[in-house]
Amino acid sequence: MSEHTETPKNDWQTPTGRRTDEWSECLTLISQKEDRAAFTRLFRHFAPLIKAFALSGSNLSATVADELVQETMLKVWQKSGAFNPEKAAASTWVYTIARNCRTDMFRRLNKFDTPLAGDDVYPDQEAEEPFSQLQSRRSREHVREMMQELPPDQAQILAKVYMEGKSHAEAAGELDLPLGTVKSRVRLALQKLQIHMENYSYG
Amino acid sequence: MAKYHPDLDLITEYAAGSLPLAQAACLSAHLNYCEQCRRTAGQLEDLGATLFDSLQGETVGDVQLNAVLARLDDVPPLSYAKVEQPLAGQTPALLQRLMKGEFADLVWKKITSTLSISYLSTGDPGYEFALYHIKAGGKIPEHTHKGSEMTLILEGGFSDADGTYHQGDFLYREPSDVHAPTALQSEDCICLAVLDAPLKFTGWKHRWMNPFLSLNAG
Numbered sequence: 001m002s003e004h005t006e007t008p009k010n011d012w013q014t015p016t017g018r019r020t021d022e023w024s025e026c027l028t029l030i031s032q033k034e035d036r037a038a039f040t041r042l043f044r045h046f047a048p049l050i051k052a053f054a055l056s057g058s059n060l061s062a063t064v065a066d067e068l069v070q071e072t073m074l075k076v077w078q079k080s081g082a083f084n085p086e087k088a089a090a091s092t093w094v095y096t097i098a099r100n101c102r103t104d105m106f107r108r109l110n111k112f113d114t115p116l117a118g119d120d121v122y123p124d125q126e127a128e129e130p131f132s133q134l135q136s137r138r139s140r141e142h143v144r145e146m147m148q149e150l151p152p153d154q155a156q157i158l159a160k161v162y163m164e165g166k167s168h169a170e171a172a173g174e175l176d177l178p179l180g181t182v183k184s185r186v187r188l189a190l191q192k193l194q195i196h197m198e199n200y201s202y203g
Numbered sequence: 204m205a206k207y208h209p210d211l212d213l214i215t216e217y218a219a220g221s222l223p224l225a226q227a228a229c230l231s232a233h234l235n236y237c238e239q240c241r242r243t244a245g246q247l248e249d250l251g252a253t254l255f256d257s258l259q260g261e262t263v264g265d266v267q268l269n270a271v272l273a274r275l276d277d278v279p280p281l282s283y284a285k286v287e288q289p290l291a292g293q294t295p296a297l298l299q300r301l302m303k304g305e306f307a308d309l310v311w312k313k314i315t316s317t318l319s320i321s322y323l324s325t326g327d328p329g330y331e332f333a334l335y336h337i338k339a340g341g342k343i344p345e346h347t348h349k350g351s352e353m354t355l356i357l358e359g360g361f362s363d364a365d366g367t368y369h370q371g372d373f374l375y376r377e378p379s380d381v382h383a384p385t386a387l388q389s390e391d392c393i394c395l396a397v398l399d400a401p402l403k404f405t406g407w408k409h410r411w412m413n414p415f416l417s418l419n420a421g
């Protein structure tokens with residue numbers, strides 16, 4: 001830090017990739033000490049977001065949304081030991097748990113019987129090399145900054161796809177747009193956020 | 204190292220949780236072989252988290268908080284010992300779970316002299332999720348489909364008019380693409396195929412089989 005004089009814009013403090021923001025600390029306190037005060041802080045921050053996530057674009061009742069909040073937060077408590085601040089941002093980690101719980105809940109509500117849980121389909125990320133940690137940290141910062149500058153039609157599609165959990169085809173149907181338009185808006189948005197794949201062949 | 208990958212649309216739907224279960228399972232199995240796509244999926248999850256963070260929060264009362272606090276003792280934090288990463292080239296854990304054994308232990312349905320199929324159950328009512336075993340040098344009769352076809356090579360490899368594919372390679376075919384894959388001469392090929400409509404053989408020699416190829420979804 002000594003050579004930097006300006007205040008860092010983000011909550012990353014050390015060049016080793018260690019994340020030191022409040023939510024990561026809470027998760028570490030939970031996994032190491034079963035710290036309920038830390039869990040309560042985490043709950044107050046994330047529970048309203050999880051509930052909003054549950055209610056966006058779905059016809060879930062408030063009761064079911066509250067259930068999703070409870071389930072997700074219990075999983076957060078239970079799985080806190082798997083959180084590795086060097087691999088993931090706390091908010092990404094909580095988001096993926098909420099996403100998986102929501103998918104499982106949709107399947108349960110639709111009496112969709114499967115031997116696979118959301119967690120099976122989204123395995124924990126492997127440890128990354130320090131170099132790619134640095135890269136993913138940069139890309140995350142870039143995504144946050146650029147998100148503000150997306151044109152509304154592109155931001156709207158991303159919200160539909162992610163927060164409402166709609167496939168591109170479903171989003172096209174609801175917005176009354178051709179599928180090609182939806183796909184190209186998503187692509188343009190991802191391009192601006194610099195999420196792309198290099199040297200790719202599509203099979 | 205895989206050479207053929209899912210496109211960004213598919214990985215986005217996967218990261219957002221909107222891909223149908225059977226397709227998500229196939230894509231997840233590709234990630235097992237492909238660091239590049241794992242990283243892309245990670246970036247797309249970060250994007251999801253950014254959108255999640257900027258949601259307008261809904262009120263959650265203390266009743267909810269207390270209800271969760273009261274249940275914490277029932278689910279103590281799990282301990283995560285350092286698990287050895289599976290060796291590259293091993294059958295993805297998710298498939299091992301669905302197979303409940305080795306390839307050899309599965310029930311294989313013989314379709315032609317070189318092609319056998321084993322159906323696995325994901326519970327997804329819209330998709331057939333099956334393993335194809337093609338004998339070395341054997342051919343899958345030329346076929347097309349009414350729907351989409353996702354393929355992931357698990358062992359050996361095959362080639363068709365568009366290229367040659369090896370372990371970990373991922374292919375996505377749109378409805379009505381016609382192809383006739385041939386397994387490599389050197390070894391048998393096992394691949395995972397996820398279909399939303401049955402295959403349709405196009406060659407005269409195998410067309411008579413079409414009525415028997417109904418979709419085995421679920």
Ligand SMILES: [Zn+2]
Nearest residue numbers: 205208237240
């Ligand atoms: Zn890949």
